[in-house]
Amino acid sequence: MKIKEFRSYFIQELTPIYDAGEAESFFYLILEEKQQLKRIDLALQPYLDFSEEQIMVWDLILQQLKKEIPIQYLLGKTSFYGLDFQVNENVLIPRPETEELVEWIIERQNSKGKSQQIRILDIGTGSGCIAISLAKNLPNAQVFALDISVKALATAQKNAELNTVNVTFINQNILETEDLGQQFDIIVSNPPYVRNLEKAEIKKNVLDNEPHLALFVEDNDALIFYKKIADLAQKNLSKNGHLFFEINQYLGKQMIDLLEKMNFSAIELRKDIYGNERMIKGEMN
Known part of the structure; x- marks a missing residue:
């Protein structure tokens, strides 16, 4: 079967579940991953064929997409902040909103001088996307990342190796932690x-x-993790250090109140690209 013909069939099969644009984007993501072909290759070579074996692989993926299994899990990878990350059922798929949180931290740190040595802790690291992106873009940072899930940390460690950065991973339940054991200049979660x-x-x-x-x-x-992390930050965040959170879009005011009550200063609430109140920071006096 011509790849171009299969493309039409693929999109038609998925449009009851996804819109046509999303279904088409899935097709080209899989085409690049499985056949090492880009959209331009198909445009320049419209008569390229799929073998019967290739069609079997594609049909299997199609059936999984119909079950609404995320394409990132099917491909086993995704992109975040310009880097490649392995993902699986043990970790959340990184979101664009979280990229904005990473960008905020990097911009703020670069404005203070790239040469400054700092220590960063990412709590609830999952795939490691925040910690690894910060380590990659802030070479003078010593980065630590904590998670309760051993399986998530195994994925994060692979991602650190994939992106050639050094991150210290810690298996720990933050809700059962009384002290982080060291001081940090930035805590993010x-x-x-x-x-x-x-x-x-x-x-x-x-x-x-x-x-x-x-x-x-x-x-x-709903704020159980924020209360605990903010409490730990009071003990383990250096003077003038910063606490950054991604937050529930409906709880921005509650988060401001929480940080104010815990005596953080320079509190700033930011909206994401979709206009939702999604990020907040506070400074340790």
Whole structure:
């Protein structure tokens, strides 16, 4: 079968679930990964064929996409902040909003001088996307990353090796931690923050496939991780050090109140590219 013909079939099969543009983007992502062909190659060589064996592989992927398994899990990788990351069912798929959090930290640190030696801790690192991106772009930073999941940390370690950076990974339950044991200039976290009441807003492909441990908190204690991390930051953040969080878009005011009560200064709440209140920082006096 001509690849061009299969492309039309592929998109048609997926459009009851995804819009045509998204289905087409899936096709070209898979084409590049499985056949090492880009969109331009197909445009220049419209008569390229799939073998029967290749069609079997594509049909299997198509059936998994129909079950709404995220394409990043099917390909085993994704891009984040210009870097490649391995992903699997043990880690969340990195989001564009989190790239904005990383950009904020890098911009702020570069404005203070690239040569400055700093220590950074990423709490709840998952795939390691935040810690690794910071290590890659802030070469004078000593980066540590903590997670409760051994399997997530194994993925993060592979990603550090893939991106040739040195990150110290720590297996630890932050909610059971009384002291981080050392001082840091920056503590950053994208902890679980989706309340159970918001599950109806979560897409099926996320709800059915991504680790709930990294996503959800109880409705009656939605800020449990933020309270704990902010408390630890009071002990383990250096003077004039910074605490950065990705947050629930509906809880911006509550997060400002929390940091104010815990005596952080220079508190700043930022919106993401979609206009949602998604990031906050505070400074240790």
